[in-house]
Amino acid sequence: MSPLDIQVLQDQKALGILTALLRKERIPHALLLTGVEGIGKRPAALLFAMACNCRRIADGEAAVSAGAGIEAVAGCSCRSCRKILSGSHPDIHRVAPSGRMIKIERVRELCHTLSMKPYEAGLRVVIMEEAQAMNPESSNALLKMLEEPPDRTVFILTAPTPDDLLPTIASRCQTIRFHPLPQARVAAMLQERYGISPEDADALAILATGSPGRIDTGRPAERQAWIRRRRWILGRLAEMLTRSGRDLPVSSLLAVAERLSRKKAAVDGMLDIIKTWLRDLVVCRHCPDQVYHQEALNEIQRISFTFTEKSLLSKIEAVDAAQRDLRSNANIRLTLEVMVLQLAKK
Numbered sequence: 001m002s003p004l005d006i007q008v009l010q011d012q013k014a015l016g017i018l019t020a021l022l023r024k025e026r027i028p029h030a031l032l033l034t035g036v037e038g039i040g041k042r043p044a045a046l047l048f049a050m051a052c053n054c055r056r057i058a059d060g061e062a063a064v065s066a067g068a069g070i071e072a073v074a075g076c077s078c079r080s081c082r083k084i085l086s087g088s089h090p091d092i093h094r095v096a097p098s099g100r101m102i103k104i105e106r107v108r109e110l111c112h113t114l115s116m117k118p119y120e121a122g123l124r125v126v127i128m129e130e131a132q133a134m135n136p137e138s139s140n141a142l143l144k145m146l147e148e149p150p151d152r153t154v155f156i157l158t159a160p161t162p163d164d165l166l167p168t169i170a171s172r173c174q175t176i177r178f179h180p181l182p183q184a185r186v187a188a189m190l191q192e193r194y195g196i197s198p199e200d201a202d203a204l205a206i207l208a209t210g211s212p213g214r215i216d217t218g219r220p221a222e223r224q225a226w227i228r229r230r231r232w233i234l235g236r237l238a239e240m241l242t243r244s245g246r247d248l249p250v251s252s253l254l255a256v257a258e259r260l261s262r263k264k265a266a267v268d269g270m271l272d273i274i275k276t277w278l279r280d281l282v283v284c285r286h287c288p289d290q291v292y293h294q295e296a297l298n299e300i301q302r303i304s305f306t307f308t309e310k311s312l313l314s315k316i317e318a319v320d321a322a323q324r325d326l327r328s329n330a331n332i333r334l335t336l337e338v339m340v341l342q343l344a345k346k
């Protein structure tokens with residue numbers, strides 16, 4: 001999926017708001033695009049930057065209309081749009097975390113650049129990705145720029161929610177929220193685009209939880225490996241829960257932890273899959289139609305009622321705890337063993 005390909009799957013309402021701002025030429029100094037990772041905030045920011053500076057629009061050969069929206073520039077190959085897409089436009093500035101932070105040096109450098117006149121742009125655009133990664137120093141430097149916005153410049157920040165930023169920054173931005181897409185829509189797209197079975201498409205869509213950019217569906221071999229790993233872990237999980245507290249030897253539980261730990265890069269994703277299944281065990285009691293794994297609804301209900309809700313919630317917490325520990329570099333094998341033993345507890 002190319003970055004701009006995803007826009008066909010984005011929250012149309014959010015794109016509609018961006019379109020309306022352009023059409024009414026009421027572009028605020030700062031926008032904040034919020035929503036989960038992979039939902040398409042960055043492609044939307046790029047489209048916006050393209051639409052603001054597109055040569056074909058400037059020459060009257062194309063237009064951002066209510067019907068076509070800002071997606072009208074998605075396939076544009078004018079000089080300006082091409083430069084923006086290749087990252088070589090002198091007036092479109094992209095700032096992203098280096099490591100885990102947006103460092104003050106980068107914000108200062110940006111501040112210096114913006115103090116000069118734009119080179120060629122109709123509107124200079126600063127795209128600050130994952131703005132929540134700014135430390136207090138960087139935040140304050142950005143705040144100064146937002147208080148006295150440079151000429152013909154729009155800041156587009158992206159973050160999961162407005163609460164992830166300093167209130168003084170969030171309040172200076174117009175917030176546009178990107179809502180997750182319905183699972184069925186993501187599944188239908190995956191099936192059509194990659195020619196995979198409805199069952200596999202559903203499985204991938206669950207993983208994406210409304211956010212198509214989150215799944216790397218580019219390489220068929222990887223996709224297949226992921227589907228195999230998913231089947232394996234869900235099989236083991238069902239076995240653990242069905243035989244919970246009885247006749248399941250500890251050695252076989254530890255073997256599951258060992259096998260999980262072998263592919264380190266895939267562990268976090270596997271734990272996410274376990275969590276969606278545990279979530280279903282809780283949700284099926286209250287609203288069965290909201291269960292992600294509809295194909296296994298009977299089995300999910302059968303297993304669910306052999307546990308108390310409290311016990312199910314503590315299992316979800318155990319997986320959360322394992323994910324947290326692994327992200328802070330805890331011993332992988334040991335962490336997974338502890339988690340598996342908790343999952344198998346009655």
Ligand SMILES: [Zn+2]
Pocket residue numbers: 050053054055056057073076077078079080081082
């Ligand atoms: Zn263009």
